[in-house]
Amino acid sequence: xxxxxxxxxxxxxxRGLFDQGYLDEQFxxxxxxxxxxxxxxxxxxxxxxxKDSAKLMSNLEQALEKYPRDFNRWDAYxxxxxxxxxxxxxxxxxxxCLSFRDNCGQGNVEGCMGSLQxxxxxxxxxxxxxxxxxxxxxxxxxxxxxxxxxx
Amino acid sequence: MDRRRIRVLLVEDExxxxxxxxxxxRGAGADVDEAENGAEAVRLVRERIGGGxxxxxxxxxxxxxxxxxxxxxxxxxxxxxxxxxxxxAVSSDCLPSDVHAFTAAGADDFTPKPLTKEKLGHILxxxxxx
Numbered sequence: 001x002x003x004x005x006x007x008x009x010x011x012x013x014x015r016g017l018f019d020q021g022y023l024d025e026q027f028x029x030x031x032x033x034x035x036x037x038x039x040x041x042x043x044x045x046x047x048x049x050x051k052d053s054a055k056l057m058s059n060l061e062q063a064l065e066k067y068p069r070d071f072n073r074w075d076a077y078x079x080x081x082x083x084x085x086x087x088x089x090x091x092x093x094x095x096x097c098l099s100f101r102d103n104c105g106q107g108n109v110e111g112c113m114g115s116l117q118x119x120x121x122x123x124x125x126x127x128x129x130x131x132x133x134x135x136x137x138x139x140x141x142x143x144x145x146x147x148x149x150x151x
Numbered sequence: 152m153d154r155r156r157i158r159v160l161l162v163e164d165e166x167x168x169x170x171x172x173x174x175x176x177r178g179a180g181a182d183v184d185e186a187e188n189g190a191e192a193v194r195l196v197r198e199r200i201g202g203g204x205x206x207x208x209x210x211x212x213x214x215x216x217x218x219x220x221x222x223x224x225x226x227x228x229x230x231x232x233x234x235x236x237x238x239x240a241v242s243s244d245c246l247p248s249d250v251h252a253f254t255a256a257g258a259d260d261f262t263p264k265p266l267t268k269e270k271l272g273h274i275l276x277x278x279x280x281x
Contacts, residue, residue, distance in 0.1 A: 029267045033174040083243040087167050087265045
């Protein structure tokens with residue numbers, strides 16, 4: 001198997017994630033924390049992020065139903081989710097979080113619902129792309145997974 | 152001569168922020184204790200200065216919004232114990248009013264989440280812990 005080609009593909013995939021705005025500089029900061037002592041740190045953080053963010057979105061959806069027009073409560077959930085997005089550099093998701101919070105500030109229920117739907121789409125897209133990326137890294141072999149991938 | 156590792160208390164309820172901050176701190180050579188809320192932080196600080204825990208922390212990093220006891224109240228209570236350890240708020244709440252509320256409670260500095268190597272470098276340099 002051509003491992004160097006796989007690593008090039010992974011690097012290209014990652015470049016695409018940055019170029020298309022899915023990820024920002026914070027993702028590189030997280031990569032920088034990966035070392036021989038924690039060779040899978042990035043993937044572990046990303047897995048934790050998706051688990052965390054799915055739960056937060058579910059809590060928010062329940063709050064939208066259970067507490068109609070409670071913009072303060074909705075905003076508090078979204079602030080938490082935005083913070084979580086910031087931790088891995090999930091840039092497009094963060095934008096939708098901000099949009100939701102703006103809509104809360106304006107008391108715009110329809111706007112909030114729309115933002116949440118967009119956020120869920122971005123969440124699913126990012127998850128799919130990062131899963132593909134890490135799968136490719138794993139195929140590229142231990143060297144590809146344990147060291148910072150080449151951009 | 153080996154430099155003593157700095158002892159940091161990280162106060163943060165959300166796991167993802169703890170995981171990232173822990174890695175940043177350990178990467179900088181710090182020994183890290185963690186508290187998931189302000190009450191636990193106050194307890195750990197009290198334990199440290201009570202003689203059973205090896206002396207005061209060199210640095211406390213705290214979030215604001217946490218269950219049981221928030222970062223403002225934890226900061227106030229730690230200061231009320233006479234603890235002079237630098238306390239830095241690491242929070243998503245970044246409005247001037249949020250920063251002011253933390254400094255009014257006794258915090259020494261504020262940095263927005265997430266904690267990065269660069270932000271930690273500034274903090275360590277500011278408080279001469281580098």
